[in-house]
Amino acid sequence: MxxxxxxxxxxxxxxxxxxxxxxxxxxxxxxxxxxxxxxxxxxxxxxxxxxxxxxxxxxxxxxxxxxxxxxxxxxxxxxxxxxxxxxxxxxxxxxxxxxxxxxxxxxxxxxxxxxxxxxxxxxxxxxxxxxxxxxxxxxxxxxxxxxxxxxxxxxxxxxxxxxxxxxxxxxxxxxxxxxxxxxxxxxxxxxxxxxxxxxxxxxxxxxxxxxxxxxxATLGGRDKGEARIRFTLPDGAAVSDLPIPVSRVDGDTVEVRTANEVDALHALTTWAQQRGASSLGLRVTRETLEDIYLTLTGSGVDEPARSES
Amino acid sequence: MAHQVKFEQLAFWLNRVGAVFTVGFSVVFLVMLGASAGNHRAASLGGARLVTYYVPGFIAYGVMAAGFTTLAITLVVRRETGLLKRLRLSPLPTWVLLSSIFVSTAIVAVVQALLLLVIGRVAYHVPLPASWPALVMAVVVGIVSFSAMGVAISTVVPNQETAGPVTSVVFFVLLFLAGLYFPVPAGSGLAKFSNYLPVRHLILAMDRPFDIPRGVSVWAWHDLAVVALWGAGATLVALRRFRWSPHRA
Structure with missing residues (x-):
């Protein structure tokens, strides 16, 4: 080399x-x-x-x-x-x-x-x-x-x-x-x-x-294609009722991170259908390089300026 | 080396404001003061015409302006814009980089001195120096010492914006105290104070080769020693504090 x-x-x-x-x-x-x-x-x-x-x-x-x-x-x-x-x-x-x-x-x-x-x-x-x-x-x-x-x-x-x-x-x-x-x-x-x-x-x-x-393309596991699924819990449902593992809960909003978004979405929508819920407010997003960068470096960096040489 | 000196000269003369400030000032001052007050005779000069006093005075001014003000401003601007650092990172040896700047400074001072001698001779009938070696000696000591002072003061100026004002104010106050514009009577309080500063001594050292005051040696060893001492002190400061890279916010 x-x-x-x-x-x-x-x-x-x-x-x-x-x-x-x-x-x-x-x-x-x-x-x-x-x-x-x-x-x-x-x-x-x-x-x-x-x-x-x-x-x-x-x-x-x-x-x-x-x-x-x-x-x-x-x-x-x-x-x-x-x-x-x-x-x-x-x-x-x-x-x-x-x-x-x-x-x-x-x-x-x-x-x-x-x-x-x-x-x-x-x-x-x-x-x-x-x-x-x-x-x-x-x-x-x-x-x-x-x-x-x-x-x-x-x-x-x-x-x-x-x-x-x-x-x-x-x-x-x-x-x-x-x-x-x-x-x-x-x-x-x-x-x-x-x-x-x-x-x-x-x-x-x-x-x-x-x-x-x-x-x-591969920085911070970006290529592994992990998707973020966010949705709102239907009325009367608890987080423990959900058919898939949950990454984060913020009030009614639930976030799921998964490498297999097809299976996850299928499980989730089937579950919602059986409960008779018509809307989940579904959003599927993927991490941008910017997200990864901010995660890696920690946002709000406040360090002393580079010293003199 | 010649390549670099050539571009240093080009850089100096292409910057018209700088060139006018350094070279033009001394010529204009000589012409103006020579025309207005040149034929007055000053008792403190042993009855000599004032203009004979202005020629060596402005040669000293030129040496100091090139070495102190112009060099200091050049160094600050180049440091803060990254030019010094960029050349430092090029294959150009450091000694070539720095000495081409110093040689260029010296060329400017010498050109200016010759110009003043010619104008003084042609326009105001000021006699040429009685001793050329003594004048050359004074010019050389002046250039080397004031260049060192220029480098030293460049290290305490933080940025380009303040480079001009700081060096000019320091310079003109020194010039005034040293009696460039009007002869300072020996023994006065002002003379005693400026005895500790290099400017007055350089002017006195320039006077002597022109036989001002009359009847003393053309070699002003004491004055040259004081100037050289300042130069040596400035060299120490410069060596300790000189830096290549810009200050960053």
Whole structure:
């Protein structure tokens, strides 16, 4: 197996705050992998350790086979990775072409500047001052700066935070295109839809720990297709009279969770028919990725903001 | 390295407001003050024309503006927008990244000094320095020390919005106390106070190569030592507090 990333037992604290605690995951080459979690969950800290920006306290990390904590090998590693930060790190007074040329000059095997300009969809704006670009265009340029060094692995830290919906879509298209070219992408996000749209696999972080790891389709047992059946108890019936096991009762409202909704519904409606009840107020729902995410991370997360580095 | 310095220069001159503030100010001040008060003779200068005092004064101003104000604001803005961090994460060696910024600062200060010398000579008949080596020495010590102070103050400025106001206010108060705009009589309370600060000493160190005041050595060792001491202190602060990544809310 050809791994782009290997992370095991990773830990990093800021003072008494354990920002990242025993985090482990692998990423294969060519994958789009997402770190998902609320603010303060440890996503940025994890990425900064992988980029070699922060020193870890414990654990094993290999990025493209290299330990980013090894100062002798870090310069070589930095020619092989691309980094896009949360901040729009673009200089306002340069033109698109100037800033790309500047950064291309830093790398040993850069992509051609014209190719990058076309790729990020800024062909029309190539000689425009950066401060005249829209937020979405600046973000695409920002990603262009991340790939101008022709990286094998691209880190994207919350690539669409603060963008309007249209700009988010064009940014997604760009990320999909890069992935289709074979660039391994490791991204962080706190948007469910973004992760579902882009990533093959995802690690959900909460309070510095990985609370779930898997493909977006299987996350948190989602693929097992557990359905939620909710209904209102008919007059004169007790919960103990019901023919199927019950998960939750809230006043008259009953909730049943089951993997076999056909049998459950059949038993329930047959039972109601025999009692002469004509309406149960039946609702059948399925968990969305959002439900699973909120269950995993605990809603109403209120943690201290990520500390300084 | 040359690649980086080239882009640093480009970044400086493309930012017109910054370029005007740094270079334009000193030139405009020299022209205005030279035209209005330049031919007055000041007793505290041994009867020399005021304009001969303004040329070295504004060379000192230029050195300080480039090293202190412009460098500090540049560093804060780049830190807070993530530019410093992004370059830190690129294969560009850290020393190239930082030294290209310092070299660019020095180029701006030197260009400005030459401009002032030429304008002073052509427009106001201010004599060229009596000692070039002494002037170069003062400019070099000034650039290095005030760049260190610029880095140091950039570490205490929390965000881009306050970078300009904080550094400018500190700078202009220092300039006023140091008597850039009007000669401060030696022995006055103001002179005693600003003796502990670096600005006045740099101005005095610039005066001497122009033979102001007359009849003393062109080498202002004491003044240069005070400036260098401030530079050394600032370097310690800068090394302890410098950071690459932005503050996040």
């Amino acid at each position: 050809n791994l782009a990333l290997r992370v095991a037992g990773l830990a990093k604290s800021y003072g008494s705050l354990r920002a990242v605690d025993d985090v482990a995951f692998d990423v294969e080459r060519g994958e789009v992998f997402a770190l998902l979690g609320p603010n303060g969950a440890g996503k940025s800290t994890t990425i900064e350790v992988l980029e070699g920006f922060l020193r870890r306290d414990a654990g094993t990390v290999e990025v493209l086979g290299v330990d980013p904590g090894d100062p002798r090998r870090l310069p070589e590693l930095r020619t092989r990775i691309g980094v896009v930060l949360q901040e729009l790190a673009v200089e306002p007074y340069f033109t698109v072409r100037q800033v790309l040329e500047r950064n291309a000059g830093i790398y040993p095997r850069p992509r051609s500047v014209d190719e990058v300009i076309d790729l990020v969809g800024l062909t029309e704006k190539r000689d425009a001052k950066i401060k005249r670009l829209s937020g979405g265009q600046q973000r695409r340029l920002d990603i262009g700066l991340g790939i101008v060094g022709n990286p094998e692995l691209l880190f994207l830290d919350e690539p669409t935070t603060g963008l309007d919906p249209a700009a988010r879509r064009t940014t997604w298209d760009l990320i999909r295109h890069l992935a289709s070219e074979g660039t391994t992408v490791v991204m962080s996000s706190h948007y469910m839809d973004e992760v579902e749209a882009l990533a093959g696999r995802v690690a959900v972080l909460s309070r510095g720990r990985v609370v779930a790891l898997g493909t977006t």
